[in-house]
Amino acid sequence: MAFKAKMQIEDGTATIRLEGELDGRSAPELNDLVVKAAEQHVDRLVLLLEELTYMSSAGIRCLVFAHQKMPEDAEIILVGTRLDVAETIRLTGFDRSIVMRETLEA
Numbered sequence: 001m002a003f004k005a006k007m008q009i010e011d012g013t014a015t016i017r018l019e020g021e022l023d024g025r026s027a028p029e030l031n032d033l034v035v036k037a038a039e040q041h042v043d044r045l046v047l048l049l050e051e052l053t054y055m056s057s058a059g060i061r062c063l064v065f066a067h068q069k070m071p072e073d074a075e076i077i078l079v080g081t082r083l084d085v086a087e088t089i090r091l092t093g094f095d096r097s098i099v100m101r102e103t104l105e106a
Contacts, residue, residue: 001053007033012043019051022059030059034066045070046104050080055088063089067097079104 003026004019014037022030037045045066066076076098081089089095 003029005029005033007037009037009040009042013046014040014042014044015046015048017048017051021054021056022052022062023054023056024058027058027062030062031065034062034069038069038071041071042074043071044075044077046077046079048079048104049082049085052082052085055085059085060088060092060094063094063098067094075099077101 001020003021003023005016005026007014007016009015014033016030016033016037018030020026034045063076070076078089078098078100080102081100086095086100089098089100
């Protein structure tokens, strides 16, 4: 499945919806959006992952990049992470640095 990423910024929150496979080829696209969000000085970065079917180590590096690029007090929230993608994140221990939720309202 081709990778797609679409960002919306509203009320201090950057929301990025990801679809497909986040790997070495698609990671630069997400990193570019993270940079744009950081430049807007948002307080929260929300990644909607319901349609993300795969995340490689390059995807994990994107999350680390986002953690480094966003303001220190900014919150990073992953929403709707599929089990296999969530397992990849948990294996790295990065789930302790971000918030993972089932739904946006949770």
